[in-house]
Amino acid sequence: MIDLRSDTITTPTPEMIEAMSRAELGDDFFRDDPTVLDFEAQVADLLGVESAMLVISGTMGNIVSAMALAPRGTSIIVEATAHIHINESGWPSTIAGLTPRPVQGIGGMISATALTDAIAAGQSRLSAPTSLLCLENTHNAAGGRVMSPEDLAVLAGIAHDNGLNVHLDGARIFNAAISLGRSVSDFVQPVDTTTFCLCKGLSCPLGAVVAGSSEIIEKTRRWRQIIGGGMRQAGVIAAAGRVALRTMVARLEEDHQNAKLLATRLRDAGLDVDPSAIETNIVFVNLPSGNFDTAYLHSEMLENGVRISPPKAGRLRLVTHREITQSEALMASDLIAKTCEAARGRQLSSVNNAGMDAIY
Structure with missing residues (x-):
C-alpha cells in the first residue's frame, strides 16, 4: 500500500x-x-x-x-x-x-x-x-x-x-x-x-x-x-x-524530490498543480469543479493500493515521506491521473468521510 x-x-x-x-x-x-x-x-x-x-x-x-x-x-x-x-x-x-x-x-x-x-x-x-x-x-x-x-x-x-x-x-x-x-x-x-x-x-x-x-x-x-x-x-x-x-534530517531532501516528481508527473497528465510551488514534501492538486466524483476518486485509489485523504475544498493533498520511494511516487501519480480522468463527469456519490480530513 x-x-x-x-x-x-x-x-x-x-x-x-x-x-x-x-x-x-x-x-x-x-x-x-x-x-x-x-x-x-x-x-x-x-x-x-x-x-x-x-x-x-x-x-x-x-x-x-x-x-x-x-x-x-x-x-x-x-x-x-x-x-x-x-x-x-x-x-x-x-x-x-x-x-x-x-x-x-x-x-x-x-x-x-x-x-x-x-x-x-x-x-x-x-x-x-x-x-x-x-x-x-x-x-x-x-x-x-x-x-x-x-x-x-x-x-x-x-x-x-x-x-x-x-x-x-x-x-x-x-x-x-x-x-x-x-x-x-x-x-x-x-x-x-x-x-x-x-x-x-x-x-x-x-x-x-x-x-x-x-x-x-x-x-x-x-x-x-x-x-x-x-x-x-x-x-x-x-x-x-x-x-x-x-x-532522518538530511534524507528529507529525498521527500522533497519525490514531491516535486509527483507534482510534475500530475501536471504533465493535465491536472492543475504547479511543480514550481512545491518547496518541501506537500503537494496540493486542484480538482476539476462541476461534475467530479471525489468519493469515487478516494475509493478507487484505495481499491488500487494507494491511500489518500478524501479531497477537501476542491483540493487533493498528497504528502511524501520516508516510506515513499521514487518508483512509488511515479506509480501513484499515474494512478491518480487515471482515476481523476475516470471521475470526471460523474455525479458526486455519497461516502462517509467523517474524521478523515487532511489536516496533518
Missing part, C-alpha cells in the same frame, strides 16, 4: 526501536531520566537556544508555549489558514483563554503591513489586547511553503517592537531548513518559542519538542503538567528522537 495521506504515518526505523528498547530510564517528573536530559540538551544546542522540553505532540507544544507567553483574555495573531487556527480543535479559546486574530496571508505568509494593521486593531478598548504572534514554518495549508529566516525575522521584529511575544509552530521546521540549505537555528533565533514534531518526516512513533529560553521553558513545563502532559520514563520517546536527529 502506497500511503500519501501524511508523513505522520511513518513508522520508527529498526534503529529507533532498538534505541527505545535499550534506553537508560529515570523519572522525568523528577528530572532524572538521563535519556530525556541528554536529548533536550542536544536539541537546545542544535537550535542555538538555552533550553528544550519534550512533549507528546506538536499541538501540546503549541498550547504550552502560548500559555507561557500570552496571558488569558488576550488575543493572538495567526495567519488565517494556520494549523493552530483551523486544525487544532480550538484550544486557544477552550484551553488557553485566548482570542485568535486571523490575518489573511499570501502563500501562508502574513505581510508586514497586514501584521502592523492587526496589531493596531488590537489596541482598541473594544478588542482583546494582542499579546502573541504565532507563525508557521513550513506552512501546512499553503502546501508546505517555506518562510525564510529573513522574512521570519522581519515579522518577529515588528511583533517585538510592539510588545508582542512570538511563537513559531515549526512542526516541519527541518523540512524548511533542508529546503533552503540553512541551519535550523537560523529559523529559531528571532522567536521566543519554537515547536517541532518528531513524528512526521523524522519518523518517530510520537513526540515533539518545545525550545526557548530557560525561563520560558520552565513556564511551559508547568503548563505541560497542568494539561496532563507530565511524563515518567519518557526516555523511550527521547531515544527515538536522538536517532531521528542523527539519521
Whole structure:
C-alpha cells in the first residue's frame, strides 16, 4: 500500500526501536531520566537556544508555549489558514483563554503591513489586547511553503517592537531548513518559542519538542503538567528522537524530490498543480469543479493500493515521506491521473468521510 495521506504515518526505523528498547530510564517528573536530559540538551544546542522540553505532540507544544507567553483574555495573531487556527480543535479559546486574530496571508505568509494593521486593531478598548504572534514554518495549508529566516525575522521584529511575544509552530521546521540549505537555528533565533514534531518526516512513533529560553521553558513545563502532559520514563520517546536527529534530517531532501516528481508527473497528465510551488514534501492538486466524483476518486485509489485523504475544498493533498520511494511516487501519480480522468463527469456519490480530513 502506497500511503500519501501524511508523513505522520511513518513508522520508527529498526534503529529507533532498538534505541527505545535499550534506553537508560529515570523519572522525568523528577528530572532524572538521563535519556530525556541528554536529548533536550542536544536539541537546545542544535537550535542555538538555552533550553528544550519534550512533549507528546506538536499541538501540546503549541498550547504550552502560548500559555507561557500570552496571558488569558488576550488575543493572538495567526495567519488565517494556520494549523493552530483551523486544525487544532480550538484550544486557544477552550484551553488557553485566548482570542485568535486571523490575518489573511499570501502563500501562508502574513505581510508586514497586514501584521502592523492587526496589531493596531488590537489596541482598541473594544478588542482583546494582542499579546502573541504565532507563525508557521513550513506552512501546512499553503502546501508546505517555506518562510525564510529573513522574512521570519522581519515579522518577529515588528511583533517585538510592539510588545508582542512570538511563537513559531515549526512542526516541519527541518523540512524548511533542508529546503533552503540553512541551519535550523537560523529559523529559531528571532522567536521566543519554537515547536517541532518528531513524528512526521523524522519518523518517530510520537513526540515533539518545545525550545526557548530557560525561563520560558520552565513556564511551559508547568503548563505541560497542568494539561496532563507530565511524563515518567519518557526516555523511550527521547531515544527515538536522538536517532531521528542523527539519521532522518538530511534524507528529507529525498521527500522533497519525490514531491516535486509527483507534482510534475500530475501536471504533465493535465491536472492543475504547479511543480514550481512545491518547496518541501506537500503537494496540493486542484480538482476539476462541476461534475467530479471525489468519493469515487478516494475509493478507487484505495481499491488500487494507494491511500489518500478524501479531497477537501476542491483540493487533493498528497504528502511524501520516508516510506515513499521514487518508483512509488511515479506509480501513484499515474494512478491518480487515471482515476481523476475516470471521475470526471460523474455525479458526486455519497461516502462517509467523517474524521478523515487532511489536516496533518
